[in-house]
Amino acid sequence: MSEVMVDVRGVHKSFGPLEVLRGVDLQVRAGEVTVILGPSGSGKSTLLRTINHLEKVNRGWISIDGELIGYRRSGGKLHELKEKEVLKQRTHIGFVFQNFNLFPHLTVLENLVEAPVSALRRPRTEAEETGRRLLERVGLADKTDAYPRQLSGGQQQRVAIARALALEPKVLLFDEPTSALDPELVGEVLDVIKDLAATGTTMIVVTHEIGFAREVADTVVFMDDGAVVEQGPPAAVLDAPHHERTRAFLSKVL
Amino acid sequence: MGLSTDSTAAPPGAAAPGDSPATPPAEDDLAPLKVVPARHYARWVAAAAVIVLVAQFAHGLITNPVWEWHVFRDYVLSETIVQAVGVTLQLTAYATVLGFLLGTVLAFMRLSRSPVLQTVSWTYIWVFRSIPMIVQLVFWFNLSALYDELGVGIPFGPVFWSVDSNSLIGTIGAALIGLSLHQAAYAAEIVRGGVIAVDHGQLEAAAALGIPRLRQIRRIVLPQAMRGILPTAGNEIIGLLKGTSVVYVMAIGELFYQVQVIYGRNGRVIPLLMVATAWYVVLTSLLSIAQYYVERRYARGANRTPPPTPVQRARRLVRDLRAAAARRDRPVVPSKTVGADR
Secondary structure (H helix, E strand, O other), rough: OOOOOOEEEEEEEEEEOOEEEEEEEEEEEEEOOEEEEEEOOOOHHHHHHHOOOOOOOOEEEEEEEEOOEEEEEEEEEEEOOOHHHHHHHHHHEEEEOOOOOOOOOOOOHHHHHHHHOOOOOOOOHHHHHHHHHHHHOOOOHHHHOOOOOHHOHHHHHHHHHHHHHHHOEEEEEHHHHOOOOHHHHHHHHHHHHHHHHOOOOOEEEEOOHHHHHHHHHEEEEEOOOEEEEEOOOOOHHHOOOOOHHHHHHHHHHH | OOOOOOOOOOOOOOOOHHHOOOOOOOOOOOOOOOOOOOOHHHHHHHHHHHHHHHHHHHHHHHHHHHHHHHHHHHHHHHHHHHHHHHHHHHHHHHHHHHHHHHHHHHHHHHHHOHHHHHHHHHHHHHHHHHHHHHHHHHHHHHHHHOOOOOEOOOOOOOOEEEEEEEHHHHHHHHHHHHHHHHHHHHHHHHHHHHHOOHHHHHHHHHHHHHOOOHHHHHHHHHHHHHHHHHHHEEEEEEEEHHHHHHHHHHHHHHHHHHHHHHHHHHOHHHHHHHHHHHHHHHHHHHHHHHHHHHHHHHOOOOOOOOOHHHHHHHHHHHHHHHHHHHHHHHOOOOHHHHOOOO
């Protein structure tokens, strides 16, 4: 088996008095696709956001490819990293938002070029070349000079995926990538994610698309009330869940 | 005649006999019926009344000898006045640049996570918005009474370098400092307003991509904030242009001061005030035009298809008129409209 790429250990997170994550453990192996399912408010998105340190954890720790996220261990202490160092770590973690969050004042190609040039100091021409190749890969080679608002939702999300890939991240995180899309546009985005899965990209996908989970996931994780209730291969979790709460959730969405 | 035969504005009842169809249209088919526009009689009366008033005002402006338009003509492009306009423009330009630079710094201090920076910024804005500009200007003018020397050194410790405050600042310098500091307080709030209106997801996306912090602000946040900043900033700059007239209290040769000097000498108050007015109107108009194009530039990507500029619209109109003229010039080809031509 391949080594663990994302390691989440005992993560707790509270927003004021509200405890959103109550000790989450999760291991994702390199090259595998993990799909996180669960009712809204179960902490799925928050968990994803702690992995790239958009949210700080209150307790527990997270490492990616053996590197601790947001902290440095030295002399028996955990030192909080400076923002600059956190930003550097984030270049290894691609993040795709529910609402795309493309930069509306930049063209599609400029959206893809911005981070490689400013964060990784790549030469612009090289970054543009990579950007064009990625746009071709998501089927939008003809949209390089369009502005995001001139695209459909599905096209925008495909650009957002290409933008995340432009940094050549070790892991890709998807936060409900199809939830803001019209039903007929969901398929084109899921197809892109499926293609990525086939090429061995490590991914964690928070979604409500059970069919997608069944088809693509190596591991399905079911979360409820800030904790992992059960996890395993899709056949086990989706077709023969052990836990009553998993069964109740699946009966509602299937 | 015959140009407007296809116009819908033909008066009712004037339908040409040739127009009426041989067979009346079926009761349920409305397509062939002529549309008679609604008549707004009250609106016409109101418009006529307003036009009379405007004409009377214009007539007075032209014929009342007190305006002394020949004096206006003599002075409006005179060397003194043009130079004074230059001073006004310089004061405006420097105070705008300095004010908005400092204002942007203050805005980001106020938005920072450091309570010290937040408090300092808040206090600055509070103080400088509280003092009337003219009071502040006179303060700076009299700076040497407060501190006759300005120096660089350690607080409560030795001073390494110092200079006589009057020779350092001078009158124009004092005016510029006053205008800029005053402007910065307002600019800070304008910039902050623009920044907080940018969708939070934009910063999150930039942070998730690892884009360096300063670059996030310069490349992602500010260009989008500009859309909210520009209309209010345009107001402020135009306000500042006119506000520079306040520095006449410091005897600086800007437009309003020079106009006063001239009419103090020759007593022609009204035409010289009109000289100043005309220049302020022209400068403000130029700024408004500039604002339109700057706003348009920062609206990139905000609309699917940007609306045409007035120049583009005018060009299109000319092209359409030419095309229409070309059509008219062609030999008449029998068509549907010909039958209606009397």
